[in-house]
Amino acid sequence: DVQLQASGGGLVQAGGSLRLSCAASGFTSDDYAIGWFRQAPGKAREGVSCISVNDGEGNIYYANSVKGRFTVSSDNAKNTVYLQMNSLKPEDTAVYYCAAIPGHVPPAVIVCASPMSFDSWGQGTLVTVSS
Secondary structure, three states: OOEEEEEOOEEEEOOOOEEEEEEEEOOOOOOEEEEEEEEOOOOOOEEEEEEEEEOOEEEEEEOOOOOOOEEEEEEHHHOEEEEEEOOOOHHHOEEEEEEEEEOOOOOHHHHHOOHHHOOEEOOOEEEEEEO
């Protein structure tokens, strides 16, 4: 089974930066999707950024609300995916989760729109942005 461990959340002032990490283990396929989602109190879970990789080809999706401020990257040697978050705003405050789908996956823009399609979820890490 795929196991995910998210970390890196914290309290930051508006305009600041944080980097979230998602350490993954248990993958048996070279095809996969990794997603970053967030959920603020009283709101639905939102896809922030997703990576889909099939046959060595990857594509990345960013939600419009974070485009230009957030960057997703990966370190395959460490089996870790990162979410670099810059120019943080109070509305970015939420619990952030990483999630994974092993195997052949649709493009990132499609998987990010469907959190229920993800099989494995990390425990969530709280990001609080003060104004």
